[in-house]
Amino acid sequence: MARAHRTLTALVLLGIMVVLLASLGRWQLRRADERRAVLAAIESGRRQPPLLLTAATPSDDLRPWRPVSVQGRWRADMTVRLDNRNQNGRPGYWIATPLMLEEGSNTAVLVLRGWLPRTLPGEPPEAAPALPDGVRTVSGELVRRVPRLFELWNPGGASDDVLPTAWPSRDGPPTVQNLDLDAYARATGLHLLPAVMEQHAPSGDGLVREWPQPSVDYNQNLGYAMQWFAFAGIAGIAFVVVAVRAARGRGP
Incomplete structure:
Protein backbone atom coordinates (compact mmCIF):
# COMPACT_ATOMS: atom_id res chain seq x y z
CA MET A 1 0.00 0.00 0.00
CA ALA A 2 2.81 2.37 0.93
CA ARG A 3 4.62 1.48 -2.29
CA ALA A 4 1.55 2.29 -4.38
CA HIS A 5 1.17 5.61 -2.57
CA ARG A 6 4.80 6.51 -3.29
CA THR A 7 4.38 5.56 -6.93
CA LEU A 8 1.25 7.68 -7.29
CA THR A 9 2.95 10.65 -5.59
CA ALA A 10 5.98 10.35 -7.89
CA LEU A 11 3.77 10.20 -10.99
CA VAL A 12 1.75 13.25 -9.92
CA LEU A 13 4.89 15.27 -9.19
CA LEU A 14 6.54 14.27 -12.45
CA GLY A 15 3.37 15.09 -14.38
CA ILE A 16 3.25 18.53 -12.78
CA MET A 17 6.92 19.07 -13.66
CA VAL A 18 6.31 18.13 -17.30
CA VAL A 19 3.43 20.58 -17.60
CA LEU A 20 5.25 23.38 -15.74
CA LEU A 21 8.55 23.02 -17.63
CA ALA A 22 6.80 22.80 -21.00
CA SER A 23 4.77 25.92 -20.19
CA LEU A 24 7.99 27.78 -19.37
CA GLY A 25 9.37 26.72 -22.75
CA ARG A 26 6.25 28.01 -24.52
CA TRP A 27 6.52 31.29 -22.60
CA GLN A 28 10.07 31.75 -23.84
CA LEU A 29 8.87 31.09 -27.41
CA ARG A 30 6.27 33.84 -26.99
CA ARG A 31 8.96 36.20 -25.68
CA ALA A 32 11.07 35.36 -28.74
CA ASP A 33 8.11 36.22 -31.00
CA GLU A 34 7.63 39.53 -29.17
CA ARG A 35 11.29 40.43 -29.65
CA ARG A 36 11.12 39.48 -33.31
CA ALA A 37 8.15 41.82 -33.68
CA VAL A 38 10.06 44.67 -31.99
CA LEU A 39 13.07 44.07 -34.23
CA ALA A 40 10.85 44.06 -37.32
CA ALA A 41 9.21 47.34 -36.20
CA ILE A 42 12.62 48.97 -35.65
CA GLU A 43 13.95 47.85 -39.02
CA SER A 44 10.73 48.87 -40.79
CA GLY A 45 10.72 52.31 -39.16
CA ARG A 46 14.37 52.98 -39.98
CA ARG A 47 13.82 52.01 -43.62
CA GLN A 48 11.24 54.78 -43.99
CA PRO A 49 12.37 57.93 -45.78
CA HIS A 200 20.69 62.36 -32.67
CA ALA A 201 22.73 65.01 -34.40
CA PRO A 202 25.52 66.39 -32.19
CA SER A 203 25.31 70.05 -31.37
CA GLY A 204 28.42 70.61 -29.26
CA ASP A 205 26.42 71.23 -26.09
CA GLY A 206 28.00 68.47 -23.99
CA LEU A 207 24.92 66.25 -23.83
CA VAL A 208 25.34 62.53 -24.48
CA ARG A 209 23.01 61.11 -27.14
CA GLU A 210 23.41 57.35 -26.86
CA TRP A 211 19.79 56.30 -26.52
CA PRO A 212 18.90 52.88 -25.07
CA GLN A 213 17.47 50.34 -27.49
CA PRO A 214 14.90 47.62 -26.78
CA SER A 215 16.29 44.15 -26.27
CA VAL A 216 15.77 42.21 -29.52
CA ASP A 217 17.98 39.15 -28.91
CA TYR A 218 15.27 36.58 -29.61
CA ASN A 219 17.89 33.83 -30.01
CA GLN A 220 18.48 34.04 -26.28
CA ASN A 221 14.82 33.23 -25.66
CA LEU A 222 14.95 30.38 -28.15
CA GLY A 223 17.91 28.94 -26.24
CA TYR A 224 16.05 29.19 -22.94
CA ALA A 225 13.00 27.54 -24.54
CA MET A 226 15.07 24.57 -25.70
CA GLN A 227 16.46 24.17 -22.19
CA TRP A 228 12.98 24.14 -20.62
CA PHE A 229 11.71 21.68 -23.22
CA ALA A 230 14.75 19.45 -22.56
CA PHE A 231 13.99 19.49 -18.82
CA ALA A 232 10.36 18.70 -19.61
CA GLY A 233 11.52 15.78 -21.76
CA ILE A 234 13.68 14.43 -18.94
CA ALA A 235 10.76 14.67 -16.53
CA GLY A 236 8.55 12.96 -19.12
CA ILE A 237 11.02 10.08 -19.50
CA ALA A 238 11.15 9.71 -15.72
CA PHE A 239 7.33 9.62 -15.66
CA VAL A 240 7.29 6.79 -18.23
CA VAL A 241 9.98 4.82 -16.35
CA VAL A 242 8.08 5.05 -13.05
CA ALA A 243 4.80 4.15 -14.73
CA VAL A 244 6.32 1.12 -16.48
CA ARG A 245 7.95 -0.12 -13.32
CA ALA A 246 4.72 0.30 -11.41
CA ALA A 247 2.85 -1.64 -14.11
CA ARG A 248 5.33 -4.48 -13.74
CA GLY A 249 4.78 -4.45 -9.98
CA ARG A 250 8.30 -3.34 -9.07
CA GLY A 251 7.45 0.19 -7.83
CA PRO A 252 9.80 3.15 -7.90
Missing part, protein backbone atom coordinates in the same frame (compact mmCIF):
# COMPACT_ATOMS: atom_id res chain seq x y z
CA PRO A 50 13.27 60.82 -43.46
CA LEU A 51 10.23 62.82 -42.44
CA LEU A 52 10.07 66.59 -42.04
CA LEU A 53 7.83 67.20 -39.05
CA THR A 54 5.29 70.00 -39.20
CA ALA A 55 2.19 70.91 -37.23
CA ALA A 56 0.14 69.26 -39.99
CA THR A 57 2.01 65.94 -40.05
CA PRO A 58 -0.60 63.11 -39.93
CA SER A 59 -0.44 60.79 -36.95
CA ASP A 60 -0.12 57.78 -39.26
CA ASP A 61 3.24 59.12 -40.46
CA LEU A 62 4.65 59.27 -36.92
CA ARG A 63 5.98 55.72 -36.96
CA PRO A 64 8.39 54.72 -34.19
CA TRP A 65 12.06 54.54 -35.20
CA ARG A 66 11.49 56.68 -38.29
CA PRO A 67 14.24 59.24 -38.97
CA VAL A 68 12.93 62.79 -38.79
CA SER A 69 14.01 66.40 -38.91
CA VAL A 70 12.15 69.43 -37.66
CA GLN A 71 12.49 73.18 -37.73
CA GLY A 72 11.26 75.30 -34.86
CA ARG A 73 12.00 77.38 -31.81
CA TRP A 74 12.95 75.90 -28.46
CA ARG A 75 10.79 76.52 -25.39
CA ALA A 76 13.63 76.38 -22.88
CA ASP A 77 11.30 77.60 -20.13
CA MET A 78 9.38 74.29 -20.35
CA THR A 79 12.40 72.00 -20.01
CA VAL A 80 12.01 68.92 -17.79
CA ARG A 81 14.69 66.68 -16.27
CA LEU A 82 14.02 62.93 -16.22
CA ASP A 83 15.72 61.38 -13.21
CA ASN A 84 17.50 58.02 -12.77
CA ARG A 85 18.57 57.63 -16.39
CA ASN A 86 21.91 55.87 -16.32
CA GLN A 87 24.57 56.06 -18.99
CA ASN A 88 27.29 53.38 -18.92
CA GLY A 89 26.64 52.86 -15.21
CA ARG A 90 26.72 56.57 -14.34
CA PRO A 91 23.57 58.14 -12.85
CA GLY A 92 22.13 61.18 -14.52
CA TYR A 93 19.19 62.84 -16.24
CA TRP A 94 17.60 63.05 -19.63
CA ILE A 95 16.80 66.59 -20.71
CA ALA A 96 13.45 67.04 -22.48
CA THR A 97 12.41 70.32 -24.15
CA PRO A 98 9.52 71.11 -26.51
CA LEU A 99 10.26 72.55 -29.94
CA MET A 100 7.55 74.84 -31.33
CA LEU A 101 6.80 73.83 -34.91
CA GLU A 102 5.38 77.03 -36.37
CA GLU A 103 5.57 80.72 -35.56
CA GLY A 104 2.47 81.71 -33.63
CA SER A 105 1.33 78.06 -33.34
CA ASN A 106 0.76 76.19 -30.11
CA THR A 107 1.87 72.88 -31.64
CA ALA A 108 5.15 71.36 -30.52
CA VAL A 109 7.09 68.12 -30.48
CA LEU A 110 8.77 67.00 -27.29
CA VAL A 111 12.48 66.42 -27.89
CA LEU A 112 14.70 64.25 -25.72
CA ARG A 113 17.83 66.33 -26.11
CA GLY A 114 20.37 64.11 -24.37
CA TRP A 115 21.85 62.83 -21.12
CA LEU A 116 23.45 64.92 -18.37
CA PRO A 117 25.43 63.39 -15.46
CA ARG A 118 24.15 63.81 -11.93
CA THR A 119 26.19 65.91 -9.52
CA LEU A 120 27.48 64.66 -6.18
CA PRO A 121 25.02 64.38 -3.26
CA GLY A 122 24.37 67.74 -1.66
CA GLU A 123 25.33 69.67 -4.76
CA PRO A 124 22.74 71.43 -6.94
CA PRO A 125 21.87 69.67 -10.22
CA GLU A 126 23.98 70.67 -13.16
CA ALA A 127 22.15 73.14 -15.37
CA ALA A 128 21.01 71.96 -18.77
CA PRO A 129 22.99 73.52 -21.63
CA ALA A 130 21.57 76.82 -22.83
CA LEU A 131 19.51 76.72 -26.02
CA PRO A 132 20.01 79.10 -28.94
CA ASP A 133 17.32 81.54 -29.96
CA GLY A 134 15.71 81.60 -33.35
CA VAL A 135 14.56 78.87 -35.69
CA ARG A 136 16.68 75.74 -35.47
CA THR A 137 16.80 72.48 -37.40
CA VAL A 138 16.96 69.34 -35.27
CA SER A 139 17.25 65.76 -36.51
CA GLY A 140 16.69 62.47 -34.77
CA GLU A 141 14.39 59.49 -34.52
CA LEU A 142 10.81 59.05 -33.37
CA VAL A 143 9.68 56.94 -30.44
CA ARG A 144 6.10 56.41 -29.33
CA ARG A 145 6.52 57.96 -25.88
CA VAL A 146 9.13 58.87 -23.28
CA PRO A 147 10.58 55.51 -22.13
CA ARG A 148 9.30 54.77 -18.64
CA LEU A 149 11.06 53.49 -15.54
CA PHE A 150 9.22 51.21 -13.12
CA GLU A 151 8.62 53.09 -9.89
CA LEU A 152 9.68 50.59 -7.24
CA TRP A 153 8.36 52.76 -4.43
CA ASN A 154 4.96 53.12 -6.06
CA PRO A 155 4.11 49.92 -7.96
CA GLY A 156 0.75 50.06 -9.66
CA GLY A 157 -0.37 53.23 -7.91
CA ALA A 158 -0.66 56.85 -8.92
CA SER A 159 2.56 58.49 -10.01
CA ASP A 160 4.38 60.73 -7.56
CA ASP A 161 5.65 62.91 -10.42
CA VAL A 162 4.25 66.42 -10.20
CA LEU A 163 4.65 69.05 -12.89
CA PRO A 164 4.42 72.76 -12.08
CA THR A 165 1.23 74.66 -12.83
CA ALA A 166 3.13 77.77 -13.89
CA TRP A 167 6.02 77.93 -16.34
CA PRO A 168 8.86 78.67 -15.99
CA SER A 169 9.08 77.04 -12.58
CA ARG A 170 10.52 79.23 -9.84
CA ASP A 171 12.79 76.34 -8.79
CA GLY A 172 14.17 75.76 -12.26
CA PRO A 173 13.37 72.84 -14.56
CA PRO A 174 11.26 70.26 -12.69
CA THR A 175 12.70 66.79 -12.12
CA VAL A 176 10.42 63.78 -12.56
CA GLN A 177 10.86 60.05 -12.80
CA ASN A 178 8.53 59.52 -15.76
CA LEU A 179 6.90 61.98 -18.14
CA ASP A 180 3.49 61.26 -19.64
CA LEU A 181 2.78 63.23 -22.81
CA ASP A 182 -0.86 63.92 -21.95
CA ALA A 183 0.00 65.11 -18.45
CA TYR A 184 2.80 67.30 -19.82
CA ALA A 185 0.46 68.80 -22.44
CA ARG A 186 -2.13 69.63 -19.76
CA ALA A 187 0.50 71.21 -17.51
CA THR A 188 2.06 73.34 -20.26
CA GLY A 189 -1.01 74.06 -22.40
CA LEU A 190 0.87 72.92 -25.50
CA HIS A 191 -0.60 70.85 -28.30
CA LEU A 192 1.93 68.05 -28.64
CA LEU A 193 2.44 65.68 -31.53
CA PRO A 194 1.61 62.11 -30.38
CA ALA A 195 5.25 61.02 -30.55
CA VAL A 196 8.59 61.92 -29.01
CA MET A 197 11.80 62.73 -30.83
CA GLU A 198 15.20 61.47 -29.68
CA GLN A 199 17.76 63.99 -30.88
Whole structure:
Protein backbone atom coordinates (compact mmCIF):
# COMPACT_ATOMS: atom_id res chain seq x y z
CA MET A 1 0.00 0.00 0.00
CA ALA A 2 2.81 2.37 0.93
CA ARG A 3 4.62 1.48 -2.29
CA ALA A 4 1.55 2.29 -4.38
CA HIS A 5 1.17 5.61 -2.57
CA ARG A 6 4.80 6.51 -3.29
CA THR A 7 4.38 5.56 -6.93
CA LEU A 8 1.25 7.68 -7.29
CA THR A 9 2.95 10.65 -5.59
CA ALA A 10 5.98 10.35 -7.89
CA LEU A 11 3.77 10.20 -10.99
CA VAL A 12 1.75 13.25 -9.92
CA LEU A 13 4.89 15.27 -9.19
CA LEU A 14 6.54 14.27 -12.45
CA GLY A 15 3.37 15.09 -14.38
CA ILE A 16 3.25 18.53 -12.78
CA MET A 17 6.92 19.07 -13.66
CA VAL A 18 6.31 18.13 -17.30
CA VAL A 19 3.43 20.58 -17.60
CA LEU A 20 5.25 23.38 -15.74
CA LEU A 21 8.55 23.02 -17.63
CA ALA A 22 6.80 22.80 -21.00
CA SER A 23 4.77 25.92 -20.19
CA LEU A 24 7.99 27.78 -19.37
CA GLY A 25 9.37 26.72 -22.75
CA ARG A 26 6.25 28.01 -24.52
CA TRP A 27 6.52 31.29 -22.60
CA GLN A 28 10.07 31.75 -23.84
CA LEU A 29 8.87 31.09 -27.41
CA ARG A 30 6.27 33.84 -26.99
CA ARG A 31 8.96 36.20 -25.68
CA ALA A 32 11.07 35.36 -28.74
CA ASP A 33 8.11 36.22 -31.00
CA GLU A 34 7.63 39.53 -29.17
CA ARG A 35 11.29 40.43 -29.65
CA ARG A 36 11.12 39.48 -33.31
CA ALA A 37 8.15 41.82 -33.68
CA VAL A 38 10.06 44.67 -31.99
CA LEU A 39 13.07 44.07 -34.23
CA ALA A 40 10.85 44.06 -37.32
CA ALA A 41 9.21 47.34 -36.20
CA ILE A 42 12.62 48.97 -35.65
CA GLU A 43 13.95 47.85 -39.02
CA SER A 44 10.73 48.87 -40.79
CA GLY A 45 10.72 52.31 -39.16
CA ARG A 46 14.37 52.98 -39.98
CA ARG A 47 13.82 52.01 -43.62
CA GLN A 48 11.24 54.78 -43.99
CA PRO A 49 12.37 57.93 -45.78
CA PRO A 50 13.27 60.82 -43.46
CA LEU A 51 10.23 62.82 -42.44
CA LEU A 52 10.07 66.59 -42.04
CA LEU A 53 7.83 67.20 -39.05
CA THR A 54 5.29 70.00 -39.20
CA ALA A 55 2.19 70.91 -37.23
CA ALA A 56 0.14 69.26 -39.99
CA THR A 57 2.01 65.94 -40.05
CA PRO A 58 -0.60 63.11 -39.93
CA SER A 59 -0.44 60.79 -36.95
CA ASP A 60 -0.12 57.78 -39.26
CA ASP A 61 3.24 59.12 -40.46
CA LEU A 62 4.65 59.27 -36.92
CA ARG A 63 5.98 55.72 -36.96
CA PRO A 64 8.39 54.72 -34.19
CA TRP A 65 12.06 54.54 -35.20
CA ARG A 66 11.49 56.68 -38.29
CA PRO A 67 14.24 59.24 -38.97
CA VAL A 68 12.93 62.79 -38.79
CA SER A 69 14.01 66.40 -38.91
CA VAL A 70 12.15 69.43 -37.66
CA GLN A 71 12.49 73.18 -37.73
CA GLY A 72 11.26 75.30 -34.86
CA ARG A 73 12.00 77.38 -31.81
CA TRP A 74 12.95 75.90 -28.46
CA ARG A 75 10.79 76.52 -25.39
CA ALA A 76 13.63 76.38 -22.88
CA ASP A 77 11.30 77.60 -20.13
CA MET A 78 9.38 74.29 -20.35
CA THR A 79 12.40 72.00 -20.01
CA VAL A 80 12.01 68.92 -17.79
CA ARG A 81 14.69 66.68 -16.27
CA LEU A 82 14.02 62.93 -16.22
CA ASP A 83 15.72 61.38 -13.21
CA ASN A 84 17.50 58.02 -12.77
CA ARG A 85 18.57 57.63 -16.39
CA ASN A 86 21.91 55.87 -16.32
CA GLN A 87 24.57 56.06 -18.99
CA ASN A 88 27.29 53.38 -18.92
CA GLY A 89 26.64 52.86 -15.21
CA ARG A 90 26.72 56.57 -14.34
CA PRO A 91 23.57 58.14 -12.85
CA GLY A 92 22.13 61.18 -14.52
CA TYR A 93 19.19 62.84 -16.24
CA TRP A 94 17.60 63.05 -19.63
CA ILE A 95 16.80 66.59 -20.71
CA ALA A 96 13.45 67.04 -22.48
CA THR A 97 12.41 70.32 -24.15
CA PRO A 98 9.52 71.11 -26.51
CA LEU A 99 10.26 72.55 -29.94
CA MET A 100 7.55 74.84 -31.33
CA LEU A 101 6.80 73.83 -34.91
CA GLU A 102 5.38 77.03 -36.37
CA GLU A 103 5.57 80.72 -35.56
CA GLY A 104 2.47 81.71 -33.63
CA SER A 105 1.33 78.06 -33.34
CA ASN A 106 0.76 76.19 -30.11
CA THR A 107 1.87 72.88 -31.64
CA ALA A 108 5.15 71.36 -30.52
CA VAL A 109 7.09 68.12 -30.48
CA LEU A 110 8.77 67.00 -27.29
CA VAL A 111 12.48 66.42 -27.89
CA LEU A 112 14.70 64.25 -25.72
CA ARG A 113 17.83 66.33 -26.11
CA GLY A 114 20.37 64.11 -24.37
CA TRP A 115 21.85 62.83 -21.12
CA LEU A 116 23.45 64.92 -18.37
CA PRO A 117 25.43 63.39 -15.46
CA ARG A 118 24.15 63.81 -11.93
CA THR A 119 26.19 65.91 -9.52
CA LEU A 120 27.48 64.66 -6.18
CA PRO A 121 25.02 64.38 -3.26
CA GLY A 122 24.37 67.74 -1.66
CA GLU A 123 25.33 69.67 -4.76
CA PRO A 124 22.74 71.43 -6.94
CA PRO A 125 21.87 69.67 -10.22
CA GLU A 126 23.98 70.67 -13.16
CA ALA A 127 22.15 73.14 -15.37
CA ALA A 128 21.01 71.96 -18.77
CA PRO A 129 22.99 73.52 -21.63
CA ALA A 130 21.57 76.82 -22.83
CA LEU A 131 19.51 76.72 -26.02
CA PRO A 132 20.01 79.10 -28.94
CA ASP A 133 17.32 81.54 -29.96
CA GLY A 134 15.71 81.60 -33.35
CA VAL A 135 14.56 78.87 -35.69
CA ARG A 136 16.68 75.74 -35.47
CA THR A 137 16.80 72.48 -37.40
CA VAL A 138 16.96 69.34 -35.27
CA SER A 139 17.25 65.76 -36.51
CA GLY A 140 16.69 62.47 -34.77
CA GLU A 141 14.39 59.49 -34.52
CA LEU A 142 10.81 59.05 -33.37
CA VAL A 143 9.68 56.94 -30.44
CA ARG A 144 6.10 56.41 -29.33
CA ARG A 145 6.52 57.96 -25.88
CA VAL A 146 9.13 58.87 -23.28
CA PRO A 147 10.58 55.51 -22.13
CA ARG A 148 9.30 54.77 -18.64
CA LEU A 149 11.06 53.49 -15.54
CA PHE A 150 9.22 51.21 -13.12
CA GLU A 151 8.62 53.09 -9.89
CA LEU A 152 9.68 50.59 -7.24
CA TRP A 153 8.36 52.76 -4.43
CA ASN A 154 4.96 53.12 -6.06
CA PRO A 155 4.11 49.92 -7.96
CA GLY A 156 0.75 50.06 -9.66
CA GLY A 157 -0.37 53.23 -7.91
CA ALA A 158 -0.66 56.85 -8.92
CA SER A 159 2.56 58.49 -10.01
CA ASP A 160 4.38 60.73 -7.56
CA ASP A 161 5.65 62.91 -10.42
CA VAL A 162 4.25 66.42 -10.20
CA LEU A 163 4.65 69.05 -12.89
CA PRO A 164 4.42 72.76 -12.08
CA THR A 165 1.23 74.66 -12.83
CA ALA A 166 3.13 77.77 -13.89
CA TRP A 167 6.02 77.93 -16.34
CA PRO A 168 8.86 78.67 -15.99
CA SER A 169 9.08 77.04 -12.58
CA ARG A 170 10.52 79.23 -9.84
CA ASP A 171 12.79 76.34 -8.79
CA GLY A 172 14.17 75.76 -12.26
CA PRO A 173 13.37 72.84 -14.56
CA PRO A 174 11.26 70.26 -12.69
CA THR A 175 12.70 66.79 -12.12
CA VAL A 176 10.42 63.78 -12.56
CA GLN A 177 10.86 60.05 -12.80
CA ASN A 178 8.53 59.52 -15.76
CA LEU A 179 6.90 61.98 -18.14
CA ASP A 180 3.49 61.26 -19.64
CA LEU A 181 2.78 63.23 -22.81
CA ASP A 182 -0.86 63.92 -21.95
CA ALA A 183 0.00 65.11 -18.45
CA TYR A 184 2.80 67.30 -19.82
CA ALA A 185 0.46 68.80 -22.44
CA ARG A 186 -2.13 69.63 -19.76
CA ALA A 187 0.50 71.21 -17.51
CA THR A 188 2.06 73.34 -20.26
CA GLY A 189 -1.01 74.06 -22.40
CA LEU A 190 0.87 72.92 -25.50
CA HIS A 191 -0.60 70.85 -28.30
CA LEU A 192 1.93 68.05 -28.64
CA LEU A 193 2.44 65.68 -31.53
CA PRO A 194 1.61 62.11 -30.38
CA ALA A 195 5.25 61.02 -30.55
CA VAL A 196 8.59 61.92 -29.01
CA MET A 197 11.80 62.73 -30.83
CA GLU A 198 15.20 61.47 -29.68
CA GLN A 199 17.76 63.99 -30.88
CA HIS A 200 20.69 62.36 -32.67
CA ALA A 201 22.73 65.01 -34.40
CA PRO A 202 25.52 66.39 -32.19
CA SER A 203 25.31 70.05 -31.37
CA GLY A 204 28.42 70.61 -29.26
CA ASP A 205 26.42 71.23 -26.09
CA GLY A 206 28.00 68.47 -23.99
CA LEU A 207 24.92 66.25 -23.83
CA VAL A 208 25.34 62.53 -24.48
CA ARG A 209 23.01 61.11 -27.14
CA GLU A 210 23.41 57.35 -26.86
CA TRP A 211 19.79 56.30 -26.52
CA PRO A 212 18.90 52.88 -25.07
CA GLN A 213 17.47 50.34 -27.49
CA PRO A 214 14.90 47.62 -26.78
CA SER A 215 16.29 44.15 -26.27
CA VAL A 216 15.77 42.21 -29.52
CA ASP A 217 17.98 39.15 -28.91
CA TYR A 218 15.27 36.58 -29.61
CA ASN A 219 17.89 33.83 -30.01
CA GLN A 220 18.48 34.04 -26.28
CA ASN A 221 14.82 33.23 -25.66
CA LEU A 222 14.95 30.38 -28.15
CA GLY A 223 17.91 28.94 -26.24
CA TYR A 224 16.05 29.19 -22.94
CA ALA A 225 13.00 27.54 -24.54
CA MET A 226 15.07 24.57 -25.70
CA GLN A 227 16.46 24.17 -22.19
CA TRP A 228 12.98 24.14 -20.62
CA PHE A 229 11.71 21.68 -23.22
CA ALA A 230 14.75 19.45 -22.56
CA PHE A 231 13.99 19.49 -18.82
CA ALA A 232 10.36 18.70 -19.61
CA GLY A 233 11.52 15.78 -21.76
CA ILE A 234 13.68 14.43 -18.94
CA ALA A 235 10.76 14.67 -16.53
CA GLY A 236 8.55 12.96 -19.12
CA ILE A 237 11.02 10.08 -19.50
CA ALA A 238 11.15 9.71 -15.72
CA PHE A 239 7.33 9.62 -15.66
CA VAL A 240 7.29 6.79 -18.23
CA VAL A 241 9.98 4.82 -16.35
CA VAL A 242 8.08 5.05 -13.05
CA ALA A 243 4.80 4.15 -14.73
CA VAL A 244 6.32 1.12 -16.48
CA ARG A 245 7.95 -0.12 -13.32
CA ALA A 246 4.72 0.30 -11.41
CA ALA A 247 2.85 -1.64 -14.11
CA ARG A 248 5.33 -4.48 -13.74
CA GLY A 249 4.78 -4.45 -9.98
CA ARG A 250 8.30 -3.34 -9.07
CA GLY A 251 7.45 0.19 -7.83
CA PRO A 252 9.80 3.15 -7.90
